Amino acid sequence: MTLHLLKLCVGAESPEDLEGHVRHRLAASGETRYWHVTRMVPKRAEALTAGGSLYWIIRGAVQARQAIVGIEPFTDEEGIGRCRIRLDPSVVRTRHQPRRPFQGWRYLDVGDAPPDLSRSSDGEADLPPELSVALQELGVF
Template sequence: MTDFIHMQKLSVGSESVESLRDWQQRRSGQRLEGRYFHTTRMWPKREAELTNGGSIYWVIQGVMQVRQKIVGLRERVGQDGISRCAILLDDELVRVEPVLRRPFQGWRYLKPEDAPRDLAKSREGEPGLPAELSAALAEIGVR
């Protein structure tokens, strides 16, 4: 039995892993504790498991394509006075084997045994496939 869990989240507005990376880098002046972060409305009840080795798996254009290690959760109060959860992320984006995902709202937990495998280190430098092609390959079970 594992003592960690992952999270899956839609990367709304991203067209590729590169566009997610570019967006995060453009926000570099908005880092929290020196880290990239993603803000979500709901605080995860399984915080201890997420911060004990979990990653956020980003779904881009309907395909889970990349993950980032979760390094912590922090409270962040917006200009509206509402408390939210800032998910602190490692800078490294790790490409994973593409897996189709239907749209969903918010985020979902992802069991480690259901998470896609990381791509081999030898494939990390390869440019990503276009989202449509990646989705088509994932749909027929080719990774």
């Protein structure tokens, strides 16, 4: 059974900021792999790596996700246990889904995840984010 993670995207003002951060980290490190380091190791790693994604909360709403490629526990230089959540570097935009802030990460069931924005016939992905959110609130999307 697939499961997702939900996490605050600290420092990003938009999905474009997140995309820029990913590009910068990959270019600076020379790596082709991208990861997010967290203190705790998810206990349900098998479900997360079976098609799960890390959904990013940006400015009070889920706005983007990255596919989870792997979970790698490790010990840092100070002897503290940590976890690398390996992510696909592609950032996929999602419909806005308001969320309150919290510390750490939370599991997110597949049925509770916001849908991806796609270039479908409704044209939602082509709209400015503020207009898309307003139309969602009115029930148009």
